[in-house]
Amino acid sequence: MRVSGILALVAAVGLGAHPAFAAPERDDGPLGTRDLNGPWPEDDLAAAFAAYSAWGRWEMLYARAQGIERLARTRATRALRFLSRRYAKPRKPFALEERYLIASSLRHFRGASRLPGIEALAKRWGRKDPWLLYQVFCLEASQGRFPAERTLNDDRTPALGAAAALEASAACGAPDRVAETVSRVLKADRIGRNAVEQRLWIGACVGALRSLQDRSALVIERDLPPLVDVLDRDDVAPLSKRLIARFLSLLLRVDADWIAAAPWRRFVAPKAEQEPPAGRTRTRPRPEFMGTRVRAGRRIVYAIDLSDSMLAPLSPREKQELVRERDSSPQGTSPSAGKREGAPPFRWGATPTRLDAVRFHLAESVQQLDSTSRFAVIAFGDDARLFDSTPRLVSPTSRVVGRLLRELRGIRPRSADDGSRGTRLMGQTDLHSALRLAYRVTTHGIVPEEEAAHGAEALAEGADAIFVLSDGQPNRDAFPGESAPLLIPAQEGRTGRFRDPETGDWKDYRLGPSAAYVSKYVWFGPYRHIAYFRRDLERLNLFRKVEISAVGFGEADRQWLRACVEAGDGELNWVGGPDEPSPQ
Numbered sequence: 001m002r003v004s005g006i007l008a009l010v011a012a013v014g015l016g017a018h019p020a021f022a023a024p025e026r027d028d029g030p031l032g033t034r035d036l037n038g039p040w041p042e043d044d045l046a047a048a049f050a051a052y053s054a055w056g057r058w059e060m061l062y063a064r065a066q067g068i069e070r071l072a073r074t075r076a077t078r079a080l081r082f083l084s085r086r087y088a089k090p091r092k093p094f095a096l097e098e099r100y101l102i103a104s105s106l107r108h109f110r111g112a113s114r115l116p117g118i119e120a121l122a123k124r125w126g127r128k129d130p131w132l133l134y135q136v137f138c139l140e141a142s143q144g145r146f147p148a149e150r151t152l153n154d155d156r157t158p159a160l161g162a163a164a165a166l167e168a169s170a171a172c173g174a175p176d177r178v179a180e181t182v183s184r185v186l187k188a189d190r191i192g193r194n195a196v197e198q199r200l201w202i203g204a205c206v207g208a209l210r211s212l213q214d215r216s217a218l219v220i221e222r223d224l225p226p227l228v229d230v231l232d233r234d235d236v237a238p239l240s241k242r243l244i245a246r247f248l249s250l251l252l253r254v255d256a257d258w259i260a261a262a263p264w265r266r267f268v269a270p271k272a273e274q275e276p277p278a279g280r281t282r283t284r285p286r287p288e289f290m291g292t293r294v295r296a297g298r299r300i301v302y303a304i305d306l307s308d309s310m311l312a313p314l315s316p317r318e319k320q321e322l323v324r325e326r327d328s329s330p331q332g333t334s335p336s337a338g339k340r341e342g343a344p345p346f347r348w349g350a351t352p353t354r355l356d357a358v359r360f361h362l363a364e365s366v367q368q369l370d371s372t373s374r375f376a377v378i379a380f381g382d383d384a385r386l387f388d389s390t391p392r393l394v395s396p397t398s399r400v401v402g403r404l405l406r407e408l409r410g411i412r413p414r415s416a417d418d419g420s421r422g423t424r425l426m427g428q429t430d431l432h433s434a435l436r437l438a439y440r441v442t443t444h445g446i447v448p449e450e451e452a453a454h455g456a457e458a459l460a461e462g463a464d465a466i467f468v469l470s471d472g473q474p475n476r477d478a479f480p481g482e483s484a485p486l487l488i489p490a491q492e493g494r495t496g497r498f499r500d501p502e503t504g505d506w507k508d509y510r511l512g513p514s515a516a517y518v519s520k521y522v523w524f525g526p527y528r529h530i531a532y533f534r535r536d537l538e539r540l541n542l543f544r545k546v547e548i549s550a551v552g553f554g555e556a557d558r559q560w561l562r563a564c565v566e567a568g569d570g571e572l573n574w575v576g577g578p579d580e581p582s583p584q
Contacts (some may be wrong), residue, residue, distance in 0.1 A: 004534070008556070017115040019099070025123070031478070034431055035166050038137070043481055044074055044079060045074050045079060045497075045501055046077045048070045048071045048073070048074050048076075048079065049071070049079075049082075050182055051066075051067060051070050052067035052068075052070060052071050052422075052463065053569045055067040055070075056223045056244075057162070059093075059481055059482065060479075060480075060481030060523055060525070061094045061097055061098070061101075061481060061526060061530075062479075062523060062524070062525050062526045063523075064091070064094075064101070064483075065101050065302055065525070065526040066526075068083065068086075068098075068101050068102055068105050069105060070124075071083060071105075072105035072106070072108040072109070075108055075109055075112055077114050077116060080112075080115065080116065080117070080118065081116055081117060083102050083105065083106075084117050084118060085122045086098070086102060086126070087099055087102045087103070087121060087249060088121070088124070088125070090102075094479055094525075096449065096450060097479060097525070099125075099129060099132070100129075100131060100536070100539060101526070103129065103131050103132040103135050104131075104135070104535050104539070105141060106118075106132075106135040106136065106138075107135065107138065109139055110138060110139055110142035110172065111116035111142045112139075112141075112143075113144065115139055115511050116217040118136055118139060119136065119284075122136040123138070124154055124162065126164075126347060127158070127160075127161075128450075129484070130160050130161070130163075130164050130453075130454045130542075130543065131453065131539045132543065133160075133164045134164040134167060134168050134542060135168075136523055137165045137168030137169070138171060141168050141169050141171070141172035141173040142170070143276065144170045146169055146173055146174070146177055146181075146578075147165040147168060147169055148162075148165045148166045148168075148169035148170075148173070148177075148178070148181045149181065150165070150179070151166075151167075151186070152181065152184070152190070158194075159192055159197040159200045159201060159426065160200055160454060160543070162199040162200075162204070162541060163201060163203065163204035163378075164177075164204075164542075164543075165203050166181065166182070166185070166204040166205070166207075166208050167207050167208060167211075167542060169181065170207065170208035170209075170211035170212065171211055175212055175217035176217075177217055178208050178211070178212060179212060179217070179218075179219070179222065179223050180219075181208075181224045182205045182208050182209060182223065182226070182227075182483035183223070185201060185204075185205055186205060186226040186227060186229070186230055187226055187229075188291075188403055191230070191236070191323065194201040194455045195237040195239055195240070195459075196459050196460050198236055198240045199237075199239060199240050199243070199459045199460065199543075200238075200459065201546075202230065202236075202240040202243060202244065202542060203240075203243060203543060203545045204543075205227065206227070206243060206244065206247045206545065207542070207545065208286040209223060209227065209247070209251075210569075212246070213251060218251075219269075220251075220252075220268055221268060221269070221531050222269040224248070224251075224264075224291065225265070225268055226565050227244055227247075227248075228244075228248070228261045228264045228265055228268055229261055230244060231244060231258070231259055231261040231264065232260065232261040232474070238259060239460070239464075241259040242257070242259060242296040242297070242464070243296075243297045243545055244259075245257045245258060245259050245295075245471045246295040246296040246547060246569075249295045249296065250295065252264075252268075254267065255286075257295065257296040260574075278284070284370060284372075285368065285370075286366065287300055287368065287369060287373065287465070288365060288368065289302065289361060289362070289365040289467045289469075289549070289551065290322070290358075290361045290365075290369075290469065290551045290573060291298065291305070291551065291571075291573035291575075291576065292549035292550065292551055292570065292571040292572070292573045293549070293571060294465040294467075294468060294547060294549065294570075295547060296547075297463075297464040297465030297547055298372055298373050298374065298464065298465075299374045299375070299393050299443070299461075299462065299463045299464050299465065300369070300372070300373065300374070300375045300376075300436040300463065300465045300466070300467065301375070301376050301377075301378060301393075301432040301441055301463040301465070301466045301467070302362060302365070302366075302375065302376070302378065302466075302467045303378045303380060303384075303431075303435065303437075303438055303466060303467065303468045303469070304358060304362065304378065304379055304380070304428060304469050304554075305380060305381070305431075305469055305470040305471055305472065306355070306375065306379045306380065306381050306411070306425045306426040307380075307381045307422050307426055307427060307428055307429045307470075307471070307472050308381070308425050308426075308427060308428070309354075309471055309472050310353070310354045310355045310358065310424075310425055310553075311353055311354070311355055311413055311425060312353060312354055312471070312554070313352055313353055313354075314352060314353060314354060314356075314357055315554070317576050317577055318354070318357075318554065318575050318576035319551070321575050321576060322361075322575060324355060325436075332463045350385070354471060354553055354554075355411065355425070358469060359408045359409070359455060360412070362377070362408065363401075363404070363405055363408060365467075366396055366401055366404060367396070367401055369396040370396075371395065371396070372565060373395075373396060374391050374393035374394060374395060375390065375393060375394065375396060376390040376391075376438075376441045376443075376463070377389075377390050377391060377404065378434050378437055378438055378502070379424020379426060380429070380430055380431065380433060380434035381425060381427040381428060381429065381430065382426055382428055382430060382476065383426075383430055383433060383434070383478070384430060384433040384437045385437075386437070386441070386446075387404060387407055388407060389401075389404040389406075389407050390404065391445070392441060392442060392443060392444060392445045392446070393441055393442060393443045393462075393463065393488040394443075395462070411425070413425055413522070428472070428475050428476055429470065429472040429473065429474045429475055429476070430474065430476045430477060430478065431468070431470060431474040431533075431560060432474065432477045432478070432527040432533055432536070433478045434468070434476060435466070435540070435548075435564070436449070436540075437539065438463055438466050438546075439452040439458065439462065439463070439540050439544065439546070440452045440458070440462075441456060441462065441463055442461040442462045443461040444455050444457065444461060447462070452540065452545075453539055453540045453541075453542065454541060454542075454543045455542060457509070458544065459543065459544065461532075462544065462546075463546055464545075464546055464547065465546065465547045465548075465549070465570075466546055466547070466548045466550070466568065466570075467549055467550075467551070468548060468549070468550040468561065468562075469550070469551040469552075469553070469560065470550070470551075470552060470553070470556050471552070471553030471554050471555065471556045472553075472555065472556055472557070473556070473557040473559070473560065474528060474533070474543065474560055475524075475528055476524045476528055477525045477526070477527035477528050478525070478527075479524065479525025480522050480523065480524050480525065481522070481523060481525070481528070482521070482522055482523075495508065496508075530559055530560060530563060533560070534563050534567070535569075536564065537564065537567040538567060541567050541568060546568055546571075547568050547569060547570050548564045548565060548567060548568025548570045549565065549568070549570035549571045549572070549573075550562075550570065550571075550572050550573075551567050551572075551573050551574075552572070552573070552574045552575065553575050553576060554575070554576045558574075
């Protein structure tokens, strides 16, 4: 039986109601500004500790995550002390993930009057975990202090710490002081001596201005000129200039990627001084994939869903939308547009399945990349892996593209493991692992997980744009764990329905004759729940500022793809599927 069916049956017999597996409530507010369930009263602390202890007996990351959340929501001083000690000595396995979850839970303590031991924790672990440092700076800013000012006045503060302070001050501080601080950073000689430091400083300034925009506190004529002036500095690397160009393009709604100041000054000057820009607005074609485009990126990762449901035939509506989208593309309408010499042709008329459509469009997108670009392709299903032809971010040479096309053509369905007549690709949908891997890919290879969000190689040589394509609801992550032994009662004759996350179809089941028995179940980690997924994307992109665009097929869960796009300020395109957003 497929895993989705097993989980549905488990829920039917009552295990799904166990408190350790209660899904977190929706988090509709902006990341970092709204709690999952609001603060819990102080007198509920005993119940929270009891729940944490009960969940702790289950050696699963999701159970730990629930216990951490329950404790943090009490906002109690004792809970904060306990979580600080647990951060310093996390449990195996998944010790690194437990630290990330504890750091994320500190958002519940914002505005609290007492924060015992938290500064000592940040001083000890902040260099290794800037996500913790950022959360502690957010606590400081929520108390009316301004950590960005303190770090700017201390020349000994590393660029990573200063960037975290500026981002936190923007997220939780006073908008007028944030604007002044950003202007001071950009006008002074504080943006770094090398490409990595520049990326951190300028990324923090861009992130701070983005926060001002979200809070309707951004004044274009006042706050943007210092950022625009940086584009004329010879000592600033193109990597950072492209980040500025992408932000200005998004904010000013201009399809341009200038890395010189003059064209942008026409948009940020007072209205009386504005003139229409002369000449071309783009220095190169925008990389495009199935109706979504990159604003200014050069190092692109394609994360492609190869779950079993990608074998579904293309509906007439999907075919029509793909053809219409392609014909309206500014890159050209010929199937061979941008194709490199010697590349085998892909025939659009012979694409009966979603997989075939992806093969065609991925091949076309890669062939349109210019020689300054780098790219990698990730396939994900039950897990995530790089294509053999792109073990790192590689140049789109004829040889590399030819190997990729052969690899694409070699993707074939296989017989289902259960002996049925069905066929499989890579199983179900692990979107979280695919994005984690995308942040680890660099021009030199794969960096360790703990360096993906802020390491020097990841910042200087990692991806700056990601295309995500999926047609299902993410239903697993890379952190499974076994439950404690459970008594499963006899449930003969029990009936119910469950929805297959891969196809979206509703299926009926009926339990046959059975007796009570003891068993264990494998449960996946917290990142198969949207609230945890969003927070982890915020962590990954806090310093990296990767642009994420997404394409959804048919029954794909719009909530998840929208979370990707919101985290990466990218574009979202839909092929087929319902006219209205799916229920949330």
